Amino acid sequence: MAQEGILIVFSGFSGAGKGTIMKELLKRYPDTYALSVSATTRAPRPGETEGIEYFFKTREEFEKMIEKQELIEYARYVENYYGTPKAYVEEQLLKGKDVILEIEIQGALNIKKMFPRALLLFVATCDAKTLKERLLGRGTETLDVIHARLKRAGEESQGMENYDYLVVNEDLEHTVEQVHSIICNEHKRVSHNLDFIARIREDLEGFLKGE
Amino acid sequence: MAQEGILIVFSGFSGAGKGTIMKELLKRYPDTYALSVSATTRAPRPGETEGIEYFFKTREEFEKMIEKQELIEYARYVENYYGTPKAYVEEQLLKGKDVILEIEIQGALNIKKMFPRALLLFVATCDAKTLKERLLGRGTETLDVIHARLKRAGEESQGMENYDYLVVNEDLEHTVEQVHSIICNEHKRVSHNLDFIARIREDLEGFLKGE
Numbered sequence: 001m002a003q004e005g006i007l008i009v010f011s012g013f014s015g016a017g018k019g020t021i022m023k024e025l026l027k028r029y030p031d032t033y034a035l036s037v038s039a040t041t042r043a044p045r046p047g048e049t050e051g052i053e054y055f056f057k058t059r060e061e062f063e064k065m066i067e068k069q070e071l072i073e074y075a076r077y078v079e080n081y082y083g084t085p086k087a088y089v090e091e092q093l094l095k096g097k098d099v100i101l102e103i104e105i106q107g108a109l110n111i112k113k114m115f116p117r118a119l120l121l122f123v124a125t126c127d128a129k130t131l132k133e134r135l136l137g138r139g140t141e142t143l144d145v146i147h148a149r150l151k152r153a154g155e156e157s158q159g160m161e162n163y164d165y166l167v168v169n170e171d172l173e174h175t176v177e178q179v180h181s182i183i184c185n186e187h188k189r190v191s192h193n194l195d196f197i198a199r200i201r202e203d204l205e206g207f208l209k210g211e
Numbered sequence: 212m213a214q215e216g217i218l219i220v221f222s223g224f225s226g227a228g229k230g231t232i233m234k235e236l237l238k239r240y241p242d243t244y245a246l247s248v249s250a251t252t253r254a255p256r257p258g259e260t261e262g263i264e265y266f267f268k269t270r271e272e273f274e275k276m277i278e279k280q281e282l283i284e285y286a287r288y289v290e291n292y293y294g295t296p297k298a299y300v301e302e303q304l305l306k307g308k309d310v311i312l313e314i315e316i317q318g319a320l321n322i323k324k325m326f327p328r329a330l331l332l333f334v335a336t337c338d339a340k341t342l343k344e345r346l347l348g349r350g351t352e353t354l355d356v357i358h359a360r361l362k363r364a365g366e367e368s369q370g371m372e373n374y375d376y377l378v379v380n381e382d383l384e385h386t387v388e389q390v391h392s393i394i395c396n397e398h399k400r401v402s403h404n405l406d407f408i409a410r411i412r413e414d415l416e417g418f419l420k421g422e
Contacts, residue, residue, distance in 0.1 A: 126416030
């Protein structure tokens with residue numbers, strides 16, 4: 001019954017709590033999930049460990065990865081590259097781990113093209129007002145930053161229809177279990193059980209021939 | 212947050228236990244589920260009640276239903292018609308009930324055409340051997356009947372890829388909760404939440420214009 005893992009793309013409004021949900025999932029079900037580790041050309045900060053926070057690469061190494069199509073997706077911010085190494089993700093999937101990738105809409109759609117069976121989850125608040133209040137409530141950001149985040153949320157909301165599931169995060173405890181349940185059920189999808197179907201079909205045919 | 216109900220098509224091998232699963236679902240969650248009631252031209256048997264086991268119709272009434280496209284699907288066995296009245300299903304869905312329809316593969320595919328958002332579940336045993344043993348274990352059927360059922364299972368297995376989920380019934384308690392969980396999660400599908408998405412998008416735009 002060993003089944004390949006599922007690639008899970010996690011997106012959502014900044015302030016909707018997707019980071020916390022992911023962290024809780026990994027804490028509660030460490031044998032089930034693996035978090036995709038990004039590669040970057042930026043220098044490690046104190047306390048960061050190779051292979052935990054990032055895979056640290058030189059620019060030459062990173063550009064070779066791009067060239068060899070070893071990245072699922074990548075982007076360049078200011079001076080540095082950031083990207084998702086394909087090898088790590090595929091290795092974890094083969095081990096049967098469900099791999100979580102936190103990524104924004106454009107990247108999510110690219111991943112769906114490369115991994116059509118990827119599961120795309122979008123995390124939102126129960127309404128726009130709540131999102132605004134959460135961002136204001138943190139009290140750590142300027143109004144300009146909050147405005148920019150709301151603008152970004154507006155842009156992101158344009159792509160929500162491309163996701164598979166909408167997760168409304170009202171209560172963390174409930175949301176974490178709901179996300180876990182959605183992922184567990186995904187393993188029951190017919191498209192993830194074609195081997196099972198082929199086997200039972202063959203065995204049924206065998207019985208009838210044998211009689 | 213009132214959402215329309217989901218139409219659930221339940222198929223599976225004879226002997227895999229789908230009837231028992233359905234009965235348990237309705238018993239445990241009577242406010243969530245409604246079982247579609249078929250119409251038939253056969254005479255009521257002692258103890259059968261109009262609208263519970265069947266909607267009893269004359270042949271003229273039934274043929275008028277066919278003509279007026281009031282049936283989701285229908286079939287004729289020997290002398291009698293059997294079919295699924297559309298009105299009852301649609302009424303329950305509008306009330307927010309998840310409507311369960313027990314139907315075989317050909318009917319299931321027709322329903323998916325009429326209701327593209329219908330959820331198609333296929334119930335199987337963990338393997339073919341177990342199915343055979345269950346059918347033998349009942350001890351109530353002749354070998355000819357068992358052979359016919361296995362043959363039918365073989366035919367049905369040809370269409371399994373068209374279903375959304377594969378439910379392997381090893382333990383009734385577990386299976387019932389798993390089916391319930393698959394259906395609950397289906398309500399979180401983006402395609403069932405387009406109103407929510409439209410609203411949050413509009414509200415986010417409103418904030419940005421208002422500022």
